[in-house]
Amino acid sequence: MSARVIDGNALAAKVRGEIAARAAALGGRGEQPGLAVVLIGNNPASAVYVRNKVAACEKAGIRSLKLEYPADVAPAVVMAKLAELNADATVHGILVQLPLPPQFDEGAVLEAISVAKDVDGFHAENVGRLSQGQEAFLPCTPHGVMRMFEAEGVSLSGAEAVVIGRSNIVGKPMAMLLTQAGATVTVCHSRTRDLAFHTRRADILVAAIGKPRFVTADMVKPGATVIDVGINRLPDGKLCGDVDFAGVSEVAGLITPVPGGVGPMTITMLLENTVISAERVARARQV
Ligand code: NAD
Numbered sequence: 001m002s003a004r005v006i007d008g009n010a011l012a013a014k015v016r017g018e019i020a021a022r023a024a025a026l027g028g029r030g031e032q033p034g035l036a037v038v039l040i041g042n043n044p045a046s047a048v049y050v051r052n053k054v055a056a057c058e059k060a061g062i063r064s065l066k067l068e069y070p071a072d073v074a075p076a077v078v079m080a081k082l083a084e085l086n087a088d089a090t091v092h093g094i095l096v097q098l099p100l101p102p103q104f105d106e107g108a109v110l111e112a113i114s115v116a117k118d119v120d121g122f123h124a125e126n127v128g129r130l131s132q133g134q135e136a137f138l139p140c141t142p143h144g145v146m147r148m149f150e151a152e153g154v155s156l157s158g159a160e161a162v163v164i165g166r167s168n169i170v171g172k173p174m175a176m177l178l179t180q181a182g183a184t185v186t187v188c189h190s191r192t193r194d195l196a197f198h199t200r201r202a203d204i205l206v207a208a209i210g211k212p213r214f215v216t217a218d219m220v221k222p223g224a225t226v227i228d229v230g231i232n233r234l235p236d237g238k239l240c241g242d243v244d245f246a247g248v249s250e251v252a253g254l255i256t257p258v259p260g261g262v263g264p265m266t267i268t269m270l271l272e273n274t275v276i277s278a279e280r281v282a283r284a285r286q287v
Contacts, residue, residue, distance in 0.1 A: 003226070003252040011151050012264035015272070016060055022275045023061035026282055033278035034063040035093040035119065035270075036085045040078065040104070041071035045233075046097045053095070056267045062274055065091065071101045078104075079112050086114040092281060093119030093274035098169070116280070119273035122169065131176055137273050142174035144265030145206065145227050146181070152254060154204065154225050157182030162198050164188045164215070164242075165208030170229055174206055195219070207242040217247035225254040229262050 023033050035057050039050045050066065057064035069078060078096075085091050094117045100106055110122045118126050121139040129136035138146075149156060161183035165171035175187045188198050199205055199219040207215045208229035220226060230242030241258030249255050256262055 003249040003255040005249070006148055006152055006254060006256045006261060008148070008256060008261040008264045011148060012268045015147070015265075015268050016056070019268070019271045019275050020060045022279065026275065026278050027061060029282050031278050031282040031285070032061070032063055032090075033093075033274050034065065034091045035095065035274045036065040036067060036088075036091045038067045038069070038078065038081070038094070038096045040069045040073060040097070041101050043099065046099075050097050053267055053270060056271060057274075060271050060275075062271060063090070072103075073101075075104050075109070078109065082109070082112045086112075086117060089281075091117065092277040093117055093270075095120050095270065117277060119270055119277060120169075121173070121273070127168070127173070130173060133180055137276075138177070138269070139169055139173045140269035140273070141170050141208075141229060141262060141266045142177050143269045144262060145174060145229070146177050147269070148227070148256070148262070148265060149181075149204075149225075152225075154254065156204070159183045159203040160186075160201050161204040161206070162186045162188060162202035163206045163208065164195070164199070165206075165210075165229070167208065170208035174208065174229075178204070178206075209242045211242055212240050213242070213244040215243040215248060217244065217251045220248050220251045222251055223253035224251075226252040226256070227262065228256050228258050231258060231263060 026033055037050050037053055054064045054066055085094050094113045096109055111124055113123055115123050115125045118137050121137040126136045161178045163171050163175045166187050166189040175185045178185045186198050188195055196219045200221055202221055202224055204225045206227045210230055212232040226248055228241035228243040232240050234240055239259050
């Protein structure tokens with residue numbers, strides 16, 4: 001059996017077309033959406049992510065503002081800039097690229113971003129709202145995965161879903177969204193005793209680990225939907241996911257590739273959140 005491959009690039013292109021149309025409409029009403037991206041230090045992966053986000057904004061008609069600081073910048077300098085951006089009416093979304101250098105308290109930085117401009121969905125208030133099923137900015141990666149399920153007609157209600165990874169940015173919010181969609185969710189992590197026991201039961205398996213080709217064919221239930229969130233750089237410079245694509249695609253029913261799977265949808269959801277934020281401002285100005 002050979003799995004059907006989900007084309008993340010194609011879905012992202014379709015959704016980005018819709019986002020660009022909404023951004024243009026906002027521009028026509030004098031509210032061009034704007035995203036501020038803060039990059040601290042010289043982590044090469046972070047620099048690539050920020051470059052991709054800025055380029056995607058430009059293509060979608062979203063104004064982007066890139067703010068770069070050296071690794072040894074004083075946290076107070078960044079906090080002051082965040083306060084300025086919170087008050088800037090031309091900025092609808094603010095993103096601080098993670099990870100941060102050790103002098104920073106990550107939670108304090110994320111909470112210094114206005115909840116209304118927290119387009120990454122990492123502010124504790126947005127996380128709390130998400131956990132209660134209230135309207136919130138959803139974290140981009142798990143939100144992008146949910147949109148893939150929707151686009152592919154994957155049935156979640158009653159499904160056994162297993163998420164490998166319990167990070168704040170992927171694993172935990174992914175588990176919350178799947179729970180809200182009616183799946184029975186198991187969250188596995190580095191302390192899980194018999195990982196394959198859990199993964200072999202999964203109708204839906206999401207891997208967010210950060211270990212190249214960690215999920216192998218023997219860990220996957222035949223016909224399962226396998227979502228590979230991992231982005232790992234191999235010694236030869238090529239990218240690969242957390243799933244052994246060649247082996248697992250012989251067993252799974254539906255699978256995402258890396259690159260060209262979850263990654264493009266993550267950036268797409270960031271653009272969408274920025275447009276949603278600008279639409280809220282435009283609506284509030286009218287009333
Ligand atoms: P993280 O390091 O914060 O979390 C990794 C998780 O994997 C942890 O919860 C840990 O318990 C679990 N884990 C580690 N070893 C394990 C093992 N042997 N068995 C079971 N679980 C294990 O990472 P993260 O930020 O959640 O990112 C995970 C991966 O997803 C990374 O490769 C990252 O680059 C990628 N990522 C991709 C996107 C995207 O847009 N595609 C976005 C964010 C992160």
